Amino acid sequence: MFNLANKLTLLRIAAVPLIVVLLSFPNRVTCWIALILFVAAAVTDLFDGMVARRMALVSNFGKFLDPLADKLLICSVLIMLVALGWAPAWVAVLIIARELAVTGLRAMAADKGLVIAADRYGKLKTIVQIVALCPLILHYPLGVFDPKPIGELLLYIALALTVYSGWNYMHSFYAVWARSE
Numbered sequence: 001m002f003n004l005a006n007k008l009t010l011l012r013i014a015a016v017p018l019i020v021v022l023l024s025f026p027n028r029v030t031c032w033i034a035l036i037l038f039v040a041a042a043v044t045d046l047f048d049g050m051v052a053r054r055m056a057l058v059s060n061f062g063k064f065l066d067p068l069a070d071k072l073l074i075c076s077v078l079i080m081l082v083a084l085g086w087a088p089a090w091v092a093v094l095i096i097a098r099e100l101a102v103t104g105l106r107a108m109a110a111d112k113g114l115v116i117a118a119d120r121y122g123k124l125k126t127i128v129q130i131v132a133l134c135p136l137i138l139h140y141p142l143g144v145f146d147p148k149p150i151g152e153l154l155l156y157i158a159l160a161l162t163v164y165s166g167w168n169y170m171h172s173f174y175a176v177w178a179r180s181e
Contacts, residue, residue, distance in 0.1 A: 005052035015041035023080040098166035121165035
């Protein structure tokens with residue numbers, strides 16, 4: 001159960017409270033450290049899947065834990081950015097609502113022994129969310145470069161992908177569910 005792939009996922013989860021604490025006391029230093037931890041945690045998402053597949057370590061525990069770790073990481077940072085006034089609350093609510101809805105549908109499908117895998121839009125959504133959150137975490141201008149407008153634009157793109165991938169997932173869920181009835 002606690003193989004290398006799952007340990008990487010657990011590291012991603014362990015990074016969440018550290019990032020939250022760092023963002024609770026925002027300044028240039030804590031935001032840079034939070035950004036570094038966030039990127040490191042996000043990179044573990046890439047490696048845990050590769051390790052699991054290459055070393056035949058794919059497990060039900062890992063299949064459950066990996067998307068949960070992604071949601072904890074992204075939703076926690078979004079909530080902190082809203083609390084700091086660095087991201088719009090309505091965007092965070094829509095993103096978090098989609099994540100909860102898809103998680104609920106996954107649970108319903110799993111209860112029937114069905115698996116609805118993440119598609120390319122769901123994976124792209126996660127990547128764009130992560131990329132969008134980076135400049136928003138950084139927040140403070142670097143000389144003449146202000147990362148906030150880029151982060152906001154990317155966040156709106158991430159929101160569009162989030163809504164689309166959620167709709168796409170619900171469509172897939174319905175198709176699989178209807179066949180199973």
